[in-house]
Amino acid sequence: MLERELSGIDTFIINVDQCVRTLFRGPHESRRAYPAEGLEDHLQSDAERRHSEALMRVNHAGEISAQALYQGQGMTARDPVARETMQCSAHEENDHLVWCEQRLYELGGHTSYLNPLWYLGSFCIGSLAGCVGDKWSLGFVAETERQVVRHLDGHLASLPHSDIKSRAIVEQMKEDEAHHATVAIESGAVPLPQPVKRLMSLAAKVMTQTAYWL
Numbered sequence: 001m002l003e004r005e006l007s008g009i010d011t012f013i014i015n016v017d018q019c020v021r022t023l024f025r026g027p028h029e030s031r032r033a034y035p036a037e038g039l040e041d042h043l044q045s046d047a048e049r050r051h052s053e054a055l056m057r058v059n060h061a062g063e064i065s066a067q068a069l070y071q072g073q074g075m076t077a078r079d080p081v082a083r084e085t086m087q088c089s090a091h092e093e094n095d096h097l098v099w100c101e102q103r104l105y106e107l108g109g110h111t112s113y114l115n116p117l118w119y120l121g122s123f124c125i126g127s128l129a130g131c132v133g134d135k136w137s138l139g140f141v142a143e144t145e146r147q148v149v150r151h152l153d154g155h156l157a158s159l160p161h162s163d164i165k166s167r168a169i170v171e172q173m174k175e176d177e178a179h180h181a182t183v184a185i186e187s188g189a190v191p192l193p194q195p196v197k198r199l200m201s202l203a204a205k206v207m208t209q210t211a212y213w214l
Contacts, residue, residue, distance in 0.1 A: 053108070058112075059173070067094065072128075072130060076127050099173075103169055134188070135189060145181035149181070151208065
């Protein structure tokens with residue numbers, strides 16, 4: 001049975017459904033095992049717990065943004081290979097989203113109140129990157145993931161050593177993000193101009209500092 005080509009209305013409905021699922025009804029189930037499964041909490045104070053909670057809220061907000069970025073880029077990608085590359089990475093990012101949300105609830109925390117804003121902004125950025133061209137869009141993926149790896153390194157240095165559950169999640173996320181950058185480069189990504197990289201870093205800093213508290 002032949003699959004029909006999706007119309008513009010089909011694509012719009014799929015994107016709206018994905019947005020609603022991500023923001024309001026919870027993401028799809030994780031395809032992989034929870035990295036913290038079987039580990040025990042060893043947090044020693046409320047201050048440590050609050051700090052871990054805030055860092056995992058930042059990571060969750062980042063994964064909300066990642067879903068929107070990949071959705072926007074996939075929607076505007078011209079090359080089927082580039083589109084498939086982004087879809088595969090988005091599936092793994094969804095795992096991260098599930099893990100971060102589960103860990104937040106374990107810590108007694110909440111997700112960022114500004115998640116709809118992070119999603120909308122990232123979707124617009126992803127769509128714009130895709131419109132510029134597939135090689136530039138893949139370059140945006142590669143640079144984003146490199147910056148995320150540095151960000152996660154900072155979290156591993158900041159997380160309480162007693163929080164082995166959060167550390168296990170972040171370590172797996174870091175490994176996946178580095179892989180996504182490599183795949184994007186191998187798929188034809190071109191390096192972004194330095195001003196664009198600095199702007200991306202500034203935008204990420206605003207989001208992470210805000211999501212820590214909100």
